[in-house]
Amino acid sequence: MxxxxxxxxxxxxxxxxxxxxxxxxxxxxxxxxxxxxxxxxxxxxxxxxxxxxxxxxxxxxxxxxxxxxxxxxxxxxxxxxxxxxxxxxxxxxxxxxxxxxxxxxxxxxxxxxxxxxxxxxxESRFGVGKGAQHLVYVTLSTGVGGGIIANGEMVTGAHGHAGEIGHLLVRPGGQSCNVGCDGCLEGIASGGGIARAAQAALAAGRASAMLEMAGGDAGAVTAQTVFEAAAEGDAAATEIVDVVIDAVAVGFANILNTLDPEYLVVGGAVTGSLQPYWDDLRARIEDKALPHFAGRVPLYVSPLGxxxxxxxxxxxxxxxxxxxxx
Ligand SMILES: [Zn+2]
Missing domain, CATH: 3.30.420.40 (ATPase, nucleotide binding domain)
Structure with a gap:
């Protein structure tokens, strides 16, 4: 009561x-x-x-x-x-x-x-998925975090560690996260991961406007730099953004196939930077997820910030x- x-x-x-x-x-x-x-x-x-x-x-x-x-x-x-x-x-x-x-x-x-x-x-009580019984929340930020509501309840796991969506392996052998899994969502699509991918490209001698945008200091390149350079057509930055979108699409397709949520709600700074690519992201998720998600990928941006x-x-x-x- x-x-x-x-x-x-x-x-x-x-x-x-x-x-x-x-x-x-x-x-x-x-x-x-x-x-x-x-x-x-x-x-x-x-x-x-x-x-x-x-x-x-x-x-x-x-x-x-x-x-x-x-x-x-x-x-x-x-x-x-x-x-x-x-x-x-x-x-x-x-x-x-x-x-x-x-x-x-x-x-x-x-x-x-x-x-x-x-x-x-x-998100399931006050956000875009108000009243939802099945909802997944993902924050694409400095790191990548996730939380799961199933049958109206928080899924916590046996040790409180359920929902570590950031460590879904989306690109095996790819760039690792700070924990050390190679090619996890956080390794590829977190703010830190995106910055490291750009720094690695510059260190490998790749020509890019990103270096100048960061004042000539490769170590000062951030995820924001990558998205800004990609918006201006920089080839190296565009490639990194493409890998990020693909990694997010693989991860999100796995989430949809596994949990069949009514809402997949996404927040965080990288989500903001991905807005110009949202239709592309949705299409790639649809392409990778099971056929019953065709035309109804339940992807939403968090209104709660x-x-x-x-x-x-x-x-x-x-x-x-x-x-x-x-
Ligand atoms: Zn990881």
């Missing part, structure tokens, strides 16, 4: 920033606060600063109206314990958890979720409050 709580606290920990928000049942933000994560200062220091953010946003409403806290975090993280497992963007936090400290400090129940899985939950995991965290907090209501 629904609980009487009106608000939830949502938090998000990324490699750069930590955010906290007070959210109502419609997914609207009543207050929000942000600070730098500074992972090098240690997990305990970050937990203290995050607690202060939560205290700031919750101060405007009676505490009895607040159901609980859900924290979205970059992973790998065990959602049960909140224990980090060698998180690449939070160095030094391996084997540590904020959950007990935050629970004690805030005097509210605290749950933890993987950021992209909460992103999928948000940077707030997606915070909205998902709030949705989960209300779910937990309602499930425990008596």
């Amino acid at each position: 629904p609980s009487p709580v009106k608000y939830a606290l949502a938090g998000d920990i990324g490699g750069t920033n930590m955010r906290a928000a007070l959210v109502d049942r419609e997914g609207s933000f009543l207050a929000r606060a942000v600070c730098a994560t500074q992972p090098e200062s240690g997990l305990n220091d970050a937990a203290n600063r995050l607690t202060a953010l939560f205290e700031e946003v919750v101060s405007r409403v009676p505490r009895d109206d607040v159901g609980g806290v859900v924290l979205s975090s970059a992973g790998p993280i065990d959602p049960e314990t909140g224990m980090y497992d060698h998180p690449p963007n939070l160095p030094g936090w391996d084997g540590m958890t904020m959950k007990p400290g935050l629970t004690a400090a805030l005097k509210l129940p605290v749950a933890i979720g993987h950021d992209a899985t909460l992103g999928a939950l948000a 940077d707030d997606v995991s915070l909205v998902g965290a709030a949705a989960l907090a209300f779910d937990i409050a309602d499930a425990t209501a008596v």
Whole structure:
């Protein structure tokens, strides 16, 4: 049964920033606060600063109206314990958890979720796939993350690591990601992967306007540089973008064939850069997916933007409050 709580606290920990928000049942933000994560200062220091953010946003409403806290975090993280497992963007936090400290400090129940899985939950509750029972969310950004909703539930896997769509092998033997899988989606189509592909082409002596666009410093070439050069017809950049579109199409066709979602929702900065190629991407997915997707590839751009995991965290907090209501 629904609980009487009106608000939830949502938090998000990324490699750069930590955010906290007070959210109502419609997914609207009543207050929000942000600070730098500074992972090098240690997990305990970050937990203290995050607690202060939560205290700031919750101060405007009676505490009895607040159901609980859900924290979205970059992973790998065990959602049960909140224990980090060698998180690449939070160095030094391996084997540590904020959950007990935050629970004690805030005097509210605290749950933890993987950021992209909460992103999928948000899209199925408040986004383009509102009401969907089967939805996959993919963020094409600095890295590539994914989350799965099946039969209306978050798919977390046996160890909390389900949805690692970034490591789908889409181009075996191709450029590797930071984890080391050769030719995974993240290795090819993340912002970092796209930049590295361009830098490798320049290092191999390939002539390209990208070098001049980056001030003559190949190391300064970014994914943005590649897309800008491709838009101006640069051959090397166009080839890289073509490989990216193909890799994304292979990955997305595999997702559609495996999970048959009503919505495949895509967000992140690389998604923005791919917009001029969207019809081409859709056609290539259709070409690679099973025939029953002909004419109905359910590809959508996320309307929730940077707030997606915070909205998902709030949705989960209300779910937990309602499930425990008596
Ligand atoms: Zn990988």
